[in-house]
Amino acid sequence: MKKDSVLNPFADRLAALVTRLRRRHLTAAIVQGAYNQRGLIGFGCDNGRLLVPSDGTAPVFYTDFRYIPEAKRKSPWVKVRNLTRFEAEAAGLLRTGRSKVGYEGAITASKFLELKKMFRRAEFVDVEKDLLLLRAVKTPQEIAKIAAAAALNDRIWREARREIKPGMTEREIQRIIRAWMNALGDGESFETIVCAGANAAECHHVPDDTVWRRGDSLLVDMGVKLDGYCSDMTRCIRGSAGRKNGIPSRYDEIYALVLSANRAAIAAAKPGITGKELDAVARRMITKAGYGKLFGHGLGHGVGLEVHEYPVASKRFNTVLKPGMFVTIEPGIYIEGELGVRIEDLVLITKDGCEVISQSPR
Numbered sequence: 001m002k003k004d005s006v007l008n009p010f011a012d013r014l015a016a017l018v019t020r021l022r023r024r025h026l027t028a029a030i031v032q033g034a035y036n037q038r039g040l041i042g043f044g045c046d047n048g049r050l051l052v053p054s055d056g057t058a059p060v061f062y063t064d065f066r067y068i069p070e071a072k073r074k075s076p077w078v079k080v081r082n083l084t085r086f087e088a089e090a091a092g093l094l095r096t097g098r099s100k101v102g103y104e105g106a107i108t109a110s111k112f113l114e115l116k117k118m119f120r121r122a123e124f125v126d127v128e129k130d131l132l133l134l135r136a137v138k139t140p141q142e143i144a145k146i147a148a149a150a151a152l153n154d155r156i157w158r159e160a161r162r163e164i165k166p167g168m169t170e171r172e173i174q175r176i177i178r179a180w181m182n183a184l185g186d187g188e189s190f191e192t193i194v195c196a197g198a199n200a201a202e203c204h205h206v207p208d209d210t211v212w213r214r215g216d217s218l219l220v221d222m223g224v225k226l227d228g229y230c231s232d233m234t235r236c237i238r239g240s241a242g243r244k245n246g247i248p249s250r251y252d253e254i255y256a257l258v259l260s261a262n263r264a265a266i267a268a269a270k271p272g273i274t275g276k277e278l279d280a281v282a283r284r285m286i287t288k289a290g291y292g293k294l295f296g297h298g299l300g301h302g303v304g305l306e307v308h309e310y311p312v313a314s315k316r317f318n319t320v321l322k323p324g325m326f327v328t329i330e331p332g333i334y335i336e337g338e339l340g341v342r343i344e345d346l347v348l349i350t351k352d353g354c355e356v357i358s359q360s361p362r
């Protein structure tokens with residue numbers, strides 16, 4: 001295939017970035033975050049600078065010799081050059097007057113100071129949020145990859161459920177899930193959370209030697225990585241403790257409440273709703289039942305190259321959801337020393353609603 005006939009699958013996102021740079025009167029953006037690079041050209045690394053000019057000239061990816069062959073292979077649509085040429089070439093672009101340059105606010109202070117030293121006269125403008133918003137709307141290829149990671153996550157949960165048994169420790173259960181993720185995928189998106197019984201009251205409990213006792217509940221929050229993309233899902237196995245003569249235990253009541261909040265938010269997830277409004281749908285229901293203070297985290301987050309991305313469904317996120325965005329729906333209630341319930345599904349915002357991607361039984 002001829003080089004110029006190979007299309008960058010992220011071309012639209014890159015073009016949208018250029019539009020944003022122009023709107024903000026920026027001469028260029030210097031993108032140094034590996035995930036942001038990857039979301040614009042298909043490759044990213046920890047020692048690279050992607051120079052995106054706003055004047056329509058082609059972006060150039062600069063990196064050191066270790067990454068050059070892979071960058072060329074994975075991003076044949078972009079010019080790849082040695083990082084040693086970056087300063088001189090970028091200076092040529094930024095020389096005219098007092099240029100405004102986009103950078104990512106999340107880069108380390110040392111990386112930022114390095115840029116400041118190179119381009120003393122430039123004014124640096126944080127474009128991190130622009131990049132995250134652009135990455136939030138997935139390309140068709142990305143949608144397929146995230147859906148594949150979520151489907152594999154469902155399969156791993158099914159396989160793991162056959163192996164995990166009361167009497168095992170949280171760590172042993174974590175190891176079983178991890179082994180499946182390593183065997184069938186590219187490992188974990190994040191450290192698998194396994195909480196037996198009352199340990200589930202800690203949202204991000206680190207699995208330890210606590211034994212999962214017969215009759216106790218179990219909470220598992222897991223996500224497998226596949227082809228660079230993440231998945232994320234939480235399931236609770238309901239215990240039997242406290243259930244007497246068919247009368248539901250407090251655990252069962254709370255489980256039913258969290259499940260209704262999850263369902264209500266899924267029903268409300270559609271283009272046009274803000275992250276804040278979506279969060280409120282689930283929060284209202286839980287608050288009305290008297291547990292509002294025990295739902296201490298946001299409803300959900302985007303998933304993609306990273307497990308936590310934009311959009312955010314929380315009290316503070318006013319950004320409007322759009323088709324092509326993934327968001328998790330994960331209401332939870334945590335009672336210290338007693339129990340914790342969280343039910344997390346990954347959904348894809350579509351033209352007129354959402355598609356539930358997580359298929360594991362709840």
Ligand code: ZN
Binds near residue numbers: 233
């Ligand atoms: Zn999760």
Ligand code: ZN
Binds near residue numbers: 232233301328344
């Ligand atoms: Zn999550």
